[in-house]
Amino acid sequence: PQTIYRKDYTAPSYLVDAVELGFDLDPARTVVANRLTLRRNDAAGTGGARREIELYGEELQLVAIRLNGKALGARDYAIDGALLRIPCDAQDVVLEIETICVPETNTTLSGLYVSNGNFYTQCEAEGFRRITYFPDRPDVMATYTVMLRADKRQFPVLLSNGNLIEEGDLPDGRHYALWEDPFKKPSYLFALVAASLVCQEETFPLQDGRRALLQVWVEEGNLDKTDYAMQSLKRSIRWDEERWNLELDLDRFMIVAVGDFNMGAMENKGLNIFNTKYVLANPRVATDVDFQGIEAVVGHEYFHNWTGNRVTCRDWFQLSLKEGLTVFRDQEFSADMIGTASGRAVTRIDQVRTLRQAQFPEDAGPMAHPVRPDSFVEINNFYTVTVYEKGAEVVRMYQTLLGRDGFRKGMDLYFARHDEQAVTCDDFRAAMADAGGRDLSQFERWYSQAGTPVVQAETHYDAERQTYTLRLVQSCPATPGQAGKLPFHIPVAVGLLGADGRDLPLTLDGVDLGTTAVLELVEADQSFVFGGVREQPTPSILRDFSAPVILKYGYSDAELVLLFSHDSDPVNRWEAGQRLAMGRLLKLAEDAAAGRSLDLDDVFVDAMRKMLVDASLDPAFREQALLLPSETMIADQMDVVDPMAIHMARQFVRADIGARLRSELRAQYDASQTPGEYSPDAESIGRRALKNLCLAYLCAAPDEAAIALARRQFDEAGNMTDRVAALGALVHARASSAVADAAAHADDALRRFYDEFQGEALVVDKWFAMQASAPTTDVAAVRALMTHPAFTLRNPNRARSLVSTFCGANPVGFHAPDGSGYAFWAESVIALDALNPQVASRLARAMDRWRRYAPALQKHMKKALQQVAGRATLSNDVREVVGKALA
Ligand code: B3K
Ligand code: ZN
Numbered sequence: 001p002q003t004i005y006r007k008d009y010t011a012p013s014y015l016v017d018a019v020e021l022g023f024d025l026d027p028a029r030t031v032v033a034n035r036l037t038l039r040r041n042d043a044a045g046t047g048g049a050r051r052e053i054e055l056y057g058e059e060l061q062l063v064a065i066r067l068n069g070k071a072l073g074a075r076d077y078a079i080d081g082a083l084l085r086i087p088c089d090a091q092d093v094v095l096e097i098e099t100i101c102v103p104e105t106n107t108t109l110s111g112l113y114v115s116n117g118n119f120y121t122q123c124e125a126e127g128f129r130r131i132t133y134f135p136d137r138p139d140v141m142a143t144y145t146v147m148l149r150a151d152k153r154q155f156p157v158l159l160s161n162g163n164l165i166e167e168g169d170l171p172d173g174r175h176y177a178l179w180e181d182p183f184k185k186p187s188y189l190f191a192l193v194a195a196s197l198v199c200q201e202e203t204f205p206l207q208d209g210r211r212a213l214l215q216v217w218v219e220e221g222n223l224d225k226t227d228y229a230m231q232s233l234k235r236s237i238r239w240d241e242e243r244w245n246l247e248l249d250l251d252r253f254m255i256v257a258v259g260d261f262n263m264g265a266m267e268n269k270g271l272n273i274f275n276t277k278y279v280l281a282n283p284r285v286a287t288d289v290d291f292q293g294i295e296a297v298v299g300h301e302y303f304h305n306w307t308g309n310r311v312t313c314r315d316w317f318q319l320s321l322k323e324g325l326t327v328f329r330d331q332e333f334s335a336d337m338i339g340t341a342s343g344r345a346v347t348r349i350d351q352v353r354t355l356r357q358a359q360f361p362e363d364a365g366p367m368a369h370p371v372r373p374d375s376f377v378e379i380n381n382f383y384t385v386t387v388y389e390k391g392a393e394v395v396r397m398y399q400t401l402l403g404r405d406g407f408r409k410g411m412d413l414y415f416a417r418h419d420e421q422a423v424t425c426d427d428f429r430a431a432m433a434d435a436g437g438r439d440l441s442q443f444e445r446w447y448s449q450a451g452t453p454v455v456q457a458e459t460h461y462d463a464e465r466q467t468y469t470l471r472l473v474q475s476c477p478a479t480p481g482q483a484g485k486l487p488f489h490i491p492v493a494v495g496l497l498g499a500d501g502r503d504l505p506l507t508l509d510g511v512d513l514g515t516t517a518v519l520e521l522v523e524a525d526q527s528f529v530f531g532g533v534r535e536q537p538t539p540s541i542l543r544d545f546s547a548p549v550i551l552k553y554g555y556s557d558a559e560l561v562l563l564f565s566h567d568s569d570p571v572n573r574w575e576a577g578q579r580l581a582m583g584r585l586l587k588l589a590e591d592a593a594a595g596r597s598l599d600l601d602d603v604f605v606d607a608m609r610k611m612l613v614d615a616s617l618d619p620a621f622r623e624q625a626l627l628l629p630s631e632t633m634i635a636d637q638m639d640v641v642d643p644m645a646i647h648m649a650r651q652f653v654r655a656d657i658g659a660r661l662r663s664e665l666r667a668q669y670d671a672s673q674t675p676g677e678y679s680p681d682a683e684s685i686g687r688r689a690l691k692n693l694c695l696a697y698l699c700a701a702p703d704e705a706a707i708a709l710a711r712r713q714f715d716e717a718g719n720m721t722d723r724v725a726a727l728g729a730l731v732h733a734r735a736s737s738a739v740a741d742a743a744a745h746a747d748d749a750l751r752r753f754y755d756e757f758q759g760e761a762l763v764v765d766k767w768f769a770m771q772a773s774a775p776t777t778d779v780a781a782v783r784a785l786m787t788h789p790a791f792t793l794r795n796p797n798r799a800r801s802l803v804s805t806f807c808g809a810n811p812v813g814f815h816a817p818d819g820s821g822y823a824f825w826a827e828s829v830i831a832l833d834a835l836n837p838q839v840a841s842r843l844a845r846a847m848d849r850w851r852r853y854a855p856a857l858q859k860h861m862k863k864a865l866q867q868v869a870g871r872a873t874l875s876n877d878v879r880e881v882v883g884k885a886l887a
Pocket of ligand 2 (some may be wrong): 300304322323326
């Protein structure tokens with residue numbers, strides 16, 4: 001496979017002003033007529049070569065091409081793989097192309113495909129070329145007119161981007177709809193839906209007095225699950241108006257839910273297509289986390305209308321221009337919807353957790369890449385936590401450096417300069433620098449250098465001079481293709497705590513900085529001297545996680561306990577607890593590996609007890625503070641990863657807390673009930689989260705009473721959050737020897753859960769995922785589940801719920817010493833790749849960090865990787881991932 005480099009970018013030889021598409025939709029044979037109005041792009045040189053029109057097409061049967069009315073023969077153009085080139089130098093060109101595609105056999109879910117008998121499209125990144133020949137690149141922006149024709153009974157609803165111009169009947173039971181999108185867009189934002197669906201709709205007043213028609217389309221029978229998506233959409237529209245002065249630019253905005261979808265959702269202009277997982281919800285079937293996910297993803301896709309659609313990417317290397325920025329916007333939206341400072345902090349803690357759980361490992365592994373990658377084989381492999389979540393952190397750092405107002409000015413300038421253009425990350429940075437009057441040239445390294453920077457802190461207190469020196473030394477490890485790194489421009493927010501836990505006033509170079517100072521670390525080694533410091537302080541460094549870095553500082557337990565009890569910055573307060581826990585977990589993992597007995601100290605357990613019972617703190621925050629670092633995060637701290645030892649250590653801590661805090665946990669469980677009707681507001685979600693964490697701890701060291709409590713909650717739960725939490729507690733206690741019939745209780749609950757919800761696909765996914773992630777589930781059990789009538793590899797949600805969950809979220813089962821988990825992985829990647837390369841390639845990444853494991857496991861992992869890599873027929877997607885893992 002061929003590697004594409006950012007440095008090779010050249011402007012398109014022709015631009016497209018208008019596209020007219022005609023679809024005769026038939027699952028077995030869809031005919032697409034495409035009429036393009038092209039204009040020579042004189043800004044693009046040809047390097048002396050003859051000018052050509054370049055079109056891409058995949059899996060298409062070419063029927064006819066006409067150039068300015070003249071039919072072209074096979075000698076008038078050349079086809080080389082996906083590229084079709086027509087020599088041409090005319091200023092203005094009308095190109096007509098007729099092709100045939102077969103949606104019903106398209107299992108890749110890219111391009112035009114069929115799901116449950118209905119037609120849907122997915123074009124980002126390069127799916128449009130599976131629909132018709134086209135200059136399928138994001139810097140070619142055109143207006144689209146789309147005529148859809150299909151059988152009226154089978155496909156009563158015909159949707160595309162923009163406005164509905166006309167609809168009517170045709171002979172032979174067919175009908176048509178004509179859609180027109182007035183805004184120029186790249187082909188990746190094209191969409192159509194032809195389906196039997198129903199919708200919830202309403203008209204919504206916009207800030208400027210217009211009214212927009214909002215619709216949420218779902219399959220019949222799901223109209224009782226669309227309310228929350230509709231509410232989220234209205235909140236998103238309002239928020240974008242109020243916080244950024246950005247309006248909905250269309251008269252109609254549609255969301256369509258589809259059961260077969262490769263990712264979360266897609267921001268097609270005016271016609272967002274969503275995975276059902278991010279639309280369908282009611283309290284019976286959806287958890288609090290599902291509700292939160294819906295709000296975030298509905299917001300995310302809606303916000304793309306400006307950050308992505310009106311201003312788009314020049315090329316796919318700039319992907320984070322729209323994704324990092326839009327994730328930042330959806331994060332701010334979710335935080336603003338909660339409103340309280342403590343609620344905001346909880347959303348921020350979640351973001352930090354995601355970074356550590358997924359992005360830091362990616363940045364330290366074989367697929368590490370800069371936020372703006374320099375090369376790729378398959379662009380679909382670069383929709384990563386680095387481009388999305390680290391990209392969002394990079395955007396957040398502009399706001400930290402420029403302040404909220406300065407950042408807003410930068411956004412305004414960005415839109416003023418670039419509306420309806422396809423631009424680069426440099427253009428965004430220039431808007432921020434110009435609006436803020438700042439030199440942000442060093443900041444560029446956040447886009448060009450991969451790897452997680454390490455900031456090592458040292459402090460010195462001079463009692464006589466009353467000065468406190470904070471020395472920060474930054475470095476960044478080598479990553480594939482990047483041996484040496486230059487210093488980053490890092491905002492480091494710092495506070496100092498006195499012995500009583502209160503913030504000390506900060507003075508730097510005689511300037512009064514309040515109680516939190518944003519230091520700008522730009523050198524490799526830099527010191528900051530605070531004056532007027534009357535006592536030896538405890539430093540609170542990297543408040544609010546002001547930069548995506550690893551902070552190293554030799555905190556004592558006493559300092560961490562002080563921060564955990566008092567830091568006015570809730571993120572660092574949480575962080576202190578994580579540090580206390582991580583130190584113990586790493587030591588216990590060593591003890592477990594060496595066969596030593598395990599023991600947990602009182603300092604830690606007392607800190608956890610105090611946090612648990614502190615009623616002055618929001619339940620949502622307490623839940624975060626009591627949650628231990630995950631097994632993946634622990635693994636990321638170890639040079640040689642021993643999954644079983646990590647699991648034993650973490651289980652031991654959970655069980656020990658469960659046993660030693662039993663009465664407090666039980667009391668807090670009772671105190672955290674949410675009586676009355678279910679509501680997914682932040683306060684109720686926090687109470688349920690804390691209650692269910694108490695239940696999980698109680699069942700980590702189960703006695704009969706704990707299991708009885710879980711069974712009662714399972715039986716009486718009035719919502720899916722409580723139901724599934726109780727099921728999880730029972731399933732995870734399955735192997736307990738302290739309780740009679742633990743396994744029978746788990747199996748009974750699983751059976752009843754399935755019986756009740758077998759008609760709800762998204763709940764059946766939870767049922768599979770719950771079992772796949774349980775440490776008692778081994779490969780044999782997964783294989784048995786694969787023979788369940790409800791299992792299929794063809795549906796991405798279902799395949800992920802069982803196979804990807806086992807390989808990615810069940811370290812004990814997956815890393816079985818005999819290598820059986822890896823053999824299963826290889827088999828599954830190969831089987832999935834034949835159906836859906838994008839889903840297969842995600843699964844392939846479960847093996848990313850194989851070199852970090854003990855030699856005995858490594859040997860099995862390497863064999864499995866080689867088995868996949870050795871296949872003659874692999875997608876580019878999977879080949880790139882396993883190739884880089886083995887390189
Ligand atoms: N932009 C899409 C992702 C497309 C993924 C293509 N493999 C969803 C989003 O980020 O909003
Ligand atoms: Zn996005």
